[in-house]
Every structure is written in structure tokens, then in C-alpha cells.
Amino acid sequence: MIARLLKTTALGQAAVAGALLTTIASGTPAEAGRAAVTPRQLQQALDRLVIRPDGPPGAIVVVRRGGKRQVFTAGTATVCAVRGGLPCRTYRRPRAGDAMRIASVSKTFSGAAALALVTDGALSLDDTIGTVLPDLPAGWHPVTLRNLLNHTSGLPDFAKSPNFGPTISASPHRAPPPRVLLSFVEDQRLAFAPGTAYAYSNSDNIVVGLMVEKAAGKPYAKVLKQRVYRPLKLKRTELKNRAAMPRPYMHGYSIEDDGSYDDVSTDIAFGGYAWASGGIVASPSDLSKYVGAYVGGDLFGKQARKAQFRFRGGDTSSPPGPGRNAAGLALFRYKTRCGSVYGHTGSILGYTQLIAASRDGRRSVTFSINTQAAASLIPALRRSQVKAVCLALGK
Template identity: 50%
Template sequence: MPPRSEVRRRPRVRLRLSVAGLAASAVLAALVHPAQATGTPPAPDRGLQKQLDDLVRTAGGPPGAIALLRQGDRTSVYRAGVADTRTGRPPRTTDHMRIASVAKAFSGAVALRLVDRQKLDLDDTIGELLPSLPAAWHQVTLRQLLNHTSGLPDFSTAPAFLAILQEDPRHHFDSRRLLDFVADQDLLFPPGSTYAYSNSDNIAVALMAEAVTGQPYERLLAQLVYRPLGLRQTSLPQGYRLPRPYLHGYDVTPPAPPEDISEVIGASGVWASGGIVSTPKDLNAFVRAWAGGRGFLSEGTRSEQRTFIPGAASEPAGPGVNAGGLAIFRYTTRCGTVYGHTGNFPGYTQLAVGTADGRRSLTFSINTQTSKSVKPELLAKVRAVQEDFVCALLRN
């Protein structure tokens, strides 16, 4: 049982809870994530640093922020504020953090690599692979799950699911039964007719991957993503603990001091839709491959991945104009286009993007939550800063 002081702190977290925002390998690793340069890193951009400093000074803003830019084999790291308000230490590229809905890109990576191996097909249906799910859902395809046009109701908004979290944020769910919370519901619309972001989609994607391989999703992540890309500090936990060291996540509600909520909520209730823990360094390596790294996906599968729905925004929206593909989003900014995913979870907001050739990548992490429903004004400021970092990424 948690200490009483922690229990007293939980009500504010529960009221703000938003789960909806809620990895030949040696050759492949060399292709999709080249070794870091050993020479002198590029000089920092003072304008970017000032924007990050201003962001952490914003009322209600994050206690800390870290952005990692890779341009070819050169890396620039910008950080502001603190990773831990108790010790005052700055954020580091090796700090563990909840990557929230960027985890959906990982489930997409598992699925599309299985497509390349002819274990899955984008036109495979729930009825064919997961016949125990409601008959009303059986015509939904893997493609529709990956681009959020399935119509599956979102389990993370189901009253019964939220009631359990309200009672015990650390409740251990059976991650493979999360769709049971909406199994009595019909589809929200005919499959393929409308875009609607849903956490249920990526749970079904992971279950499909398990069905055709006979292996747990966690093992598939290791085999198909972590090991080929050399991601040594990325995992999908079930509990509420974070590996040390970690970027602490906070609820920031002035005039109260920031409240550490890093380990208030368990990961089993988001699983393949948002439960992955990674580091800025690992996440940056992943998004290079996911956005365009050579050898990670075949040309044909990459083309399918980049079939975009105009106006389909990630949650939260990323910089510029958003469009949605297969577990990837296109962000068209004033300086050019990048591809990736965003995420938000109590205590964290994430952006991970890369260029179409996989040569440039950016991860941008702050340690408080913001979304269209949680601090929308802060989100607008974050998106503006993110766009300036994208411009720096794309600059020759």
C-alpha cells in the first residue's frame, strides 16, 4: 500500500487523468542508426536554447525539457530546467521516460515488419485473426487499425475502465483483455469511412501480431525492433515503476508546487497503445528508422505506411499541419516535412520525428502533460517551439 501522503496527492491526478493521450541485425543497425560522431559537436543555437528556457519558465509549464537533434552523424542536445525537482539535476539523453502514444509507432513497426515477412497482410481482418472479438468488428482490417479508421470504440474512455483507475491508478490490468471494456459496443462508424484516434486500435494490432506468430508482443518488440536498432534502454513494463535513472513526470498546477506523478499510474492499462518506456537517445534511434531508415521496411510497405489522410492529427497534434498514415504522422511545417508520432501521458508530452530519408531526427520531451484537453494554451506554445526545432533540424 502506498504511503498516506501519496494517497492524499492522488485525487488531483485522477481528475486530470487522460489515458487517451496516453524497438543480419548488426548490418541493419548500421544502416538505420549510424554511430555517433566522435568529433566536436555542432555549436548550440542560442535561439533554440532561449525558447527551451522560456518554456520551462512558463506558468504551468514543464519543470524540464530535453531535445535531441541528429543530422547525419552529428548530434546536438538542448536541455532546460530539471529532470528531478528534488535534486535539481538536468535532463539527460539516457533518462528513462514514458513515451506515451509514441508507443503506437512501435506497434506499427512490429505489424509492418511482419507484413514484410508475409506473416501479416494489411487487408487481414479482425474476424480472420481475432474471431473471439465482437462479430460487429470482424470486417475491420489491419490497415484501418493502423490509420485509425477502424471505428473501434476507445476502451480508455469506457466508464468501467476509468472507474478502476480512479479507485486504484496502479491497478494491474490484463493487457490482452483491455478490449473487453468496449466489447458490448458496436463500431462507431463503418470501417474506413472516418478518422478517429482510438487507443483500442493498437491493442488489436498487437493481438493480431501475437495471433500470427504465436509469440508475446513483448518478445516481438525485442526481435523486430529493439535488437535490430540497438535499443538497449527501451521496454514495455506492466507495473508502475520506472527504470533508474528517469526523467520525473509532474502535474503542474500553480500556485501549488509541481507534484511528482512519475510512478502514480501503472502501464498495464495502456500496453501497446502507450506503455513503452524509453530514453531520448533510444527514441531518436527508433524514429530515424521508422521515418525512413534504409532496410527497416521494404519500399512497398514504406509506400503503404505513407498513404496519408489529410487533417488526421496525432494526439496531441504535432507541429505544423498534420496528416495520418499507418502508425505514423506527417507534419508539414513552414520549413519542410517530417514524419513521426506524438504522445501524452500524465507527467509527459513527447514528439519523435525524422526525415523521409532517415538521415535527420528529433526527439522533444517535456515532463508535464499537455493536450487539446489538458492545458491547450501550453500545447500551442509547445507546438510553436517544436516547429522551430524542426526548422533547425532541416537547415542545411
């Protein structure tokens, strides 16, 4: 599987980056139509999604409206397989408690940790790489924490380095330390002067994680436990450098050329290879709790939240979320026909994710499928996501 993955360019990036942490390019047209969305219409949209040739084996959506939670599922969390002539194992629907890889939704967790430390005074949004992490390349020193959180840093993306794929191939189940990931691009200059342009880079959040460690004086994973998991009582959320998944979990699949599914859930230790940029494992239930608190401002102070909600229009999350996208600090605004929600998307081998909530955090959506969406699936996926958003907003 790893060898085949390293050769493919089908998802649009060179070497392994395309299948691991890729940005899937797509336009962001305004969504048409004004009719209110019903639960039945959302369920029908999910049912249509999983029967597409390029569709996922399964999908699960959690919609929250105040204290009311609705869970919608379609397809299966585990593809039935015949082995050794034995009967197929039983299909089962995805469950809200299933663990799954949340990909770049992990960037909101590094944002939450960093903004909590900003609120404490341990960090400032104007702190630079040079003042906090002087061992990183001198050419990167002017980049601020603010630049990192809204992808205006100009840092080269380690996931696009030609050295990244061979490193995974040599040790897929045990990743090197985060500093080594950055070493793949440490000889490269900034793509532009910090703050002058937008470019989504997975290196940004690796540096954010290292800044959090330096400011807190403890490992990043421990900071997440103390500042995010425990306050919100997230029981199925973790960041560990291993390929294994905590059971039970929603299996992640790649779609082969013949239409069959290949289980890629435990092929790569993404907790290390994506780390603060995309390595977290969580359940839909935990994400539903988390997104309301994160967007609603429960994890850090008002001044940090005010800075977070300054958006740059025309910038796109990876993959693009529903409606028109705009980038804030570790947060995107998704302006749909039913109103605006705020959150993040994620795309990684085996999974595609969306979390989003109203500004007060009381209405939210988590939308998960168990394959990395191909470019051909993105328009249909976004239409289904809009239906979920409209249902959450009651429009």
C-alpha cells in the same frame, strides 16, 4: 493522487481518460516566418517554455543531422523537494539517457512490429479482426489491420469508458491483460463503417498488438525486442506491466492549482493500462536512434513502407504535432514552414512527446517535456517544436 486524478476533468476528457491517454484538441495553423533557426534560438525557446506558469519542469530535445547529434536541455529532470526539514535535493538537467514514458509514440512501435510481419507475409494489411482475432466482438470483425494503423477503424476507445478509471483506482500498480481493456467497450458498435472516417482511438493499437502476438506466436513485448530493440541496439527501451521506472529516469509531473508540481512518474502501471497504445518507456537517446530507422524504412520492406506513407490530410495526432498534420499508417506527416517530417506525438500523465524525421531518416528530432501539456501550453510547445524541426532540416 489517484483519487484526485479520477475526479478531474481539467484536461478535457471524462473520468480518468482525460489525464491518461487524452487527445488535446487544437488547431493546426501554418507556422509563420522564414528565417533559418539557430541552436541558440532553439535553446532560448526551451528556456522560455520551462518558465511559463503552465510549463514543464524540464525539457530535452535531441537533434540529429546525419552523423551529428546535438542535445538541448532546459529546466530540471527532478523537482527539488524539502522533506523533513532537510535541505533540498540538487536539481539536475535532463539527460539523453534518462528513461521516460513515451505515451502514444508507442503506437509507432506497434506499427513497426506489424509492418515487419506484413513484410514477412505473416500478416496482411487487409487481414481483418474477424480472421485474426475471431474472439473479439462480431461487430468489429470487418476492421482491417490497415484501418487500425491509420485510425479509420471506428473502434470505441477503451480509455473513454466509465469503467476504465475505477479499474485503475482499484489496482493502479498492476494492470489487467490487454483483452480486458477491450472488454470495457466490447458491447459498443463501431462509430462508423471501417475506412470511411478518421477517429483517433487507443483501442486500435491494443488490437494491433494482439494481432502481432497471434501472427508471431509469442508475446508482444518479445516481438518488440526481436524486431525493434535488438536490431537498433536500444538499451533503454522496454514495455513492462509495472508502475516503477528504470533508473535513471526523467521524473514526470502534474501541475497543481497552486503552481506546485506533483511527481506522478510511478503512480500508474502504464505498461499494462496503455500497453501497445502508450505503455513503452524509453530514453531520448534511444528514441533518436529509433525514429530515423523507423521513418527511414530500416525495420520493414519497401511495399509496407509505401503503404505507410499514404496520408489522409486534416487528421491530427494526439496532441497535435508541429505544422499541418496528416495521418498515415502508425505515422503522421508534419508539414512545417521548413519542410515535412514524419513521426508521432504522445501525451500521458507526466509526459508529452514528439518524435519526427525526414523521409530518409537522416535528420530527426525528439522533443520531450516532463508534464502532460495543458491545452494552454500546446501553441507554445508547437512553436518550439517547429524550431527544432527547422534546425534539423537546416532551414
